Amino acid sequence: MERDPLKALLEAIIYVSEEPVTLDQLQKVIPDVPREELRAALGELVAASQAPDRGIEVRQIAGGYRLSTKPEHHEAVRRFVRSQKPPLRLSLPALETLAIIAYKQPVTLPEIHAIRGVDPSSALATLLDKGLVVTAGRKQCVGRPILYRTSKEFLIRFGLKDASELPTLKEFEELARATLGEMEGAGGESAPASGSDEQAVEAGNA
Amino acid sequence: MERDPLKALLEAIIYVSEEPVTLDQLQKVIPDVPREELRAALGELVAASQAPDRGIEVRQIAGGYRLSTKPEHHEAVRRFVRSQKPPLRLSLPALETLAIIAYKQPVTLPEIHAIRGVDPSSALATLLDKGLVVTAGRKQCVGRPILYRTSKEFLIRFGLKDASELPTLKEFEELARATLGEMEGAGGESAPASGSDEQAVEAGNA
Amino acid sequence: MDSLPSVQLEVYEGPLDLLLDLIRKQQLNIFDIPIARITQQYLDYLHRLEQLNIDIAGDFILMAATLIQIKSKMLLPPDPLAGPGQAEDPRTDLVARLLEHEKFKSAAQMLQQKQVLEQATWSRPDLGAFADEQGELVVTLWDLVKAFREVLERPPGPAALEIVREEITVAEMMEEVRRALRESQGSVPLLDLCRRYPHRRGLIALFLALLELVRLEAVIAVQAELFGPIFLRKHKLFDVVFSDDTAAQIDQQYN
Numbered sequence: 004m005e006r007d008p009l010k011a012l013l014e015a016i017i018y019v020s021e022e023p024v025t026l027d028q029l030q031k032v033i034p035d036v037p038r039e040e041l042r043a044a045l046g047e048l049v050a051a052s053q054a055p056d057r058g059i060e061v062r063q064i065a066g067g068y069r070l071s072t073k074p075e076h077h078e079a080v081r082r083f084v085r086s087q088k089p090p091l092r093l094s095l096p097a098l099e100t101l102a103i104i105a106y107k108q109p110v111t112l113p114e115i116h117a118i119r120g121v122d123p124s125s126a127l128a129t130l131l132d133k134g135l136v137v138t139a140g141r142k143q144c145v146g147r148p149i150l151y152r153t154s155k156e157f158l159i160r161f162g163l164k165d166a167s168e169l170p171t172l173k174e175f176e177e178l179a180r181a182t183l184g185e186m187e188g189a190g191g192e193s194a195p196a197s198g199s200d201e202q203a204v205e206a207g208n209a
Numbered sequence: 210m211e212r213d214p215l216k217a218l219l220e221a222i223i224y225v226s227e228e229p230v231t232l233d234q235l236q237k238v239i240p241d242v243p244r245e246e247l248r249a250a251l252g253e254l255v256a257a258s259q260a261p262d263r264g265i266e267v268r269q270i271a272g273g274y275r276l277s278t279k280p281e282h283h284e285a286v287r288r289f290v291r292s293q294k295p296p297l298r299l300s301l302p303a304l305e306t307l308a309i310i311a312y313k314q315p316v317t318l319p320e321i322h323a324i325r326g327v328d329p330s331s332a333l334a335t336l337l338d339k340g341l342v343v344t345a346g347r348k349q350c351v352g353r354p355i356l357y358r359t360s361k362e363f364l365i366r367f368g369l370k371d372a373s374e375l376p377t378l379k380e381f382e383e384l385a386r387a388t389l390g391e392m393e394g395a396g397g398e399s400a401p402a403s404g405s406d407e408q409a410v411e412a413g414n415a
Numbered sequence: 416m417d418s419l420p421s422v423q424l425e426v427y428e429g430p431l432d433l434l435l436d437l438i439r440k441q442q443l444n445i446f447d448i449p450i451a452r453i454t455q456q457y458l459d460y461l462h463r464l465e466q467l468n469i470d471i472a473g474d475f476i477l478m479a480a481t482l483i484q485i486k487s488k489m490l491l492p493p494d495p496l497a498g499p500g501q502a503e504d505p506r507t508d509l510v511a512r513l514l515e516h517e518k519f520k521s522a523a524q525m526l527q528q529k530q531v532l533e534q535a536t537w538s539r540p541d542l543g544a545f546a547d548e549q550g551e552l553v554v555t556l557w558d559l560v561k562a563f564r565e566v567l568e569r570p571p572g573p574a575a576l577e578i579v580r581e582e583i584t585v586a587e588m589m590e591e592v593r594r595a596l597r598e599s600q601g602s603v604p605l606l607d608l609c610r611r612y613p614h615r616r617g618l619i620a621l622f623l624a625l626l627e628l629v630r631l632e633a634v635i636a637v638q639a640e641l642f643g644p645i646f647l648r649k650h651k652l653f654d655v656v657f658s659d660d661t662a663a664q665i666d667q668q669y670n
Contacts (some may be wrong), residue, residue: 019289031292056212056213079218080225098526121430131557154555162530351616368478
């Protein structure tokens with residue numbers, strides 16, 4: 004198949020699909036085109052949709068391809084959509100729990116508790132409720148606790164290609180070390196006792 | 210507004226609209242662009258979508274503009290739609306009935322009826338239809354009612370290795386209670402108090 | 416309260432958040448935490464919560480204990496047997512936990528940003544979600560467990576009660592008959608009993624139960640006049656049949 008009609012066909016299929024369309028699914032419907040060619044055509048489709056005269060773009064999300072409006076048209080588009088996109092409001096605890104699951108998956112409740120320092124049950128229940136997190140069998144250890152992982156819905160709601168697209172934890176590690184470790188006026192136990200207490204910044208003191 | 214971003218915006222609006230979008234509607238959302246310019250941009254949009262590498266086209270229909278796949282992809286698109294295994298959707302009654310069967314299996318219709326308090330016949334028919342539930346002989350009691358249990362398809366759909374991976378009620382007790390707390394607005398996240406870090410209680414102020 | 420750097424009583428989600436905030440506000444170096452001071456401030460905070468009658472979660476108490484333990488370890492002279500550089504800083508574990516927690520707080524913010532951006536785009540499935548066909552939901556295992564819990568917690572309506580009775584077994588129905596006889600001082604109109612079970616299967620169970628009881632001579636059916644009401648009464652073996660043993664057997668089937 005020539006490249007242009009192939010791209011057109013791919014666009015049509017992605018348009019009608021309810022879920023992000025995977026390469027496997029496309030290969031099944033278009034068996035006579037080599038996989039590599041499909042992949043290349045998809046790449047061109049993604050690139051072409053970035054043109055400034057295009058309002059909808061083909062994006063890689065949740066392991067597949069799908070169409071969506073570009074974020075810059077948000078305001079005008081919203082006026083056309085009958086009701087609001089169901090807003091995904093997550094509390095900070097829920098977001099933190101989600102972050103832990105996203106990076107440590109599959110992970111158990113006690114493991115999350117250890118990192119957060121607080122019982123994560125309520126936050127976890129919220130995430131399960133919203134379908135952002137799903138169960139993933141049981142851990143083969145004492146008590147066989149339930150394992151949790153992020154769902155496809157999570158990838159879609161957060162616009163991620165797949166879980167590996169998240170920035171590495173190392174980046175956050177460096178950030179944490181930088182902001183908490185290299186501060187002025189560091190007064191440790193090893194420092195002269197007098198120093199540290201006086202250096203306390205009267206943050207909220209009136 | 211420049212022509213390209215205007216075309217992009219129009220495409221985005223036409224994409225999200227459920228009905229064909231009329232010029233009047235567009236003029237209302239984009240009031241600062243003269244009507245004639247809108248019309249011209251729409252004309253260009255229609256023409257551009259005829260390019261051979263495009264699979265969806267903007268068409269004038271029923272006094273408005275809308276997107277649709279091109280007729281030449283009809284066959285492949287239909288094949289794709291057919292090949293899709295739609296995500297498992299269940300009505301609430303069906304879900305409840307499935308839950309009872311999963312946890313009480315093997316179980317009879319009268320027993321399900323007793324637990325749900327509503328006649329589960331139609332929900333059960335749906336579940337049998339979807340292959341999530343199968344029959345499992347008859348119960349040795351008066352009337353010898355048919356027993357039901359969950360199927361292999363059920364395990365696959367819910368990502369379970371076997372029925373023993375089903376979370377026990379006790380395991381979810383904590384989580385479910387936590388959700389209830391949140392719904393009551395109590396935010397049972399943890400003491401000393403509910404919500405996010407931003408909230409500060411002024412109580413300690415002297 | 417001058418050891419607590421803030422006059423406001425902040426709300427912390429957990430002990431790690433509180434500690435991180437204390438460190439941040441005072442611009443301390445996390446790799447060299449003044450543990451005595453931090454412990455004092457931490458305890459002051461808990462103390463103020465107590466004064467306000469706010470329940471303190473177990474996680475906060477546990478951390479207080481950990482801090483005190485670290486503090487006391489630091490007061491001990493270094494182990495003379497340990498080689499140079501071998502003695503471990505008692506704060507190491509705590510620092511690792513704080514850093515780990517901080518890491519995921521940043522990750523959470525990153526997720527939030529991504530989500531806000533994604534919220535500004537629209538896709539056809541989003542649109543379809545509004546006009547959800549026939550109120551059907553895409554379900555997960557969690558939905559399943561929740562559904563089961565909700566069913567169990569739902570108070571049974573009057574219809575449910577009627578149906579429960581309808582589906583009882585013969586053994587259970589025998590128990591029902593006994594209860595009815597006890598409640599009515601030994602005599603019950605048969606018709607009253609039948610009216611409790613308007614459906615066929617319930618009536619069949621009742622009929623079988625009565626046959627059983629009559630056969631066992633636990634119950635007798637009497638009719639004072641032709642076509643008159645039939646009454647059920649205790650018979651001579653009533654107490655024997657419903658002896659502890661029999662009752663236990665019935666109970667077993669009941670569960």
